[in-house]
Amino acid sequence: MIDAANIKQLIACQQCDVLYERPQLKQGQNAKCTCCGSTLIERKVDWINHSFYWSIAGLLMLLPAILLPIMGVTLGGQYDDASLFECVLALIDRGFYMIAVLLFLFALAVPTVRLVGVFYLTYSFKYQYLRPCQLSFFRAFHHLDNWTMLNVFMLGIVVAMYKLVDDTELSINLGLVTYTCWMICSTLAVQYLDQDEIWQTLEQRFGDQ
Numbered sequence: 001m002i003d004a005a006n007i008k009q010l011i012a013c014q015q016c017d018v019l020y021e022r023p024q025l026k027q028g029q030n031a032k033c034t035c036c037g038s039t040l041i042e043r044k045v046d047w048i049n050h051s052f053y054w055s056i057a058g059l060l061m062l063l064p065a066i067l068l069p070i071m072g073v074t075l076g077g078q079y080d081d082a083s084l085f086e087c088v089l090a091l092i093d094r095g096f097y098m099i100a101v102l103l104f105l106f107a108l109a110v111p112t113v114r115l116v117g118v119f120y121l122t123y124s125f126k127y128q129y130l131r132p133c134q135l136s137f138f139r140a141f142h143h144l145d146n147w148t149m150l151n152v153f154m155l156g157i158v159v160a161m162y163k164l165v166d167d168t169e170l171s172i173n174l175g176l177v178t179y180t181c182w183m184i185c186s187t188l189a190v191q192y193l194d195q196d197e198i199w200q201t202l203e204q205r206f207g208d209q
C-alpha cells in the first residue's frame, strides 16, 4: 500500500505519466523515462550561481530596456522615437486602453516580477535564507511561467500598430537591443533554475506546515 510519505518519493513522467521511484542524482546527472525517453529530472550543475548572476544581469538591464527608445518612427520627414514605457502611454493617449494594459502586463510587469522572483529564490538558496512562505511563492512563480512568452507577441503588436496607424518607416533603436538582452538574461536565469531541487528542498523543510 502507498502512503503519503511514499507518494512524495514517486515521480511521474510528464509525457506519458508512468510513475517511478525518485532516483538520487548527483549534479550533472539526469534520469530519463524508460518508456518514452523524455527527461524526468535533471540535476543542474551550479544552478544557484548561474541563475543568481543571470538574474542580476537581467535586473541591471531592466531600466535601460524600459526607458531607452525601442524604435524610431519617420513620418513625413520627421523623426520621433519612443521607449517601451512611452509606447504604453502613447497607446493610452490614443484610446487603445486594452492593448496598453496587455502591453504593460505582458511586456513589462510579468517579466519584471518573474526576474525579481528568480533573484529572490536564488538569493534565498545561495545565502540559506529559506522561509515557509517560499513554498507558496514558488507555486505562484510556477504559474507565472505560463505567461512569459507573450511579451514577444505584445512587442509584435506594438510594431504592427505603428505600421497600421501611421504610414511610417520604422528603425530599431538601442532600447530594443537592451530589451532583447534583458529577455535573454531573464530566460537564462529561469532556464538554469533547478525547479525540481527547489521543490524538493522546500517540500522537505516546510511541506508539513
Ligand SMILES: [Zn+2]
Pocket: 013, 014, 015, 016, 017, 018, 033, 034, 035, 036, 037, 038
Ligand atoms: Zn515517459
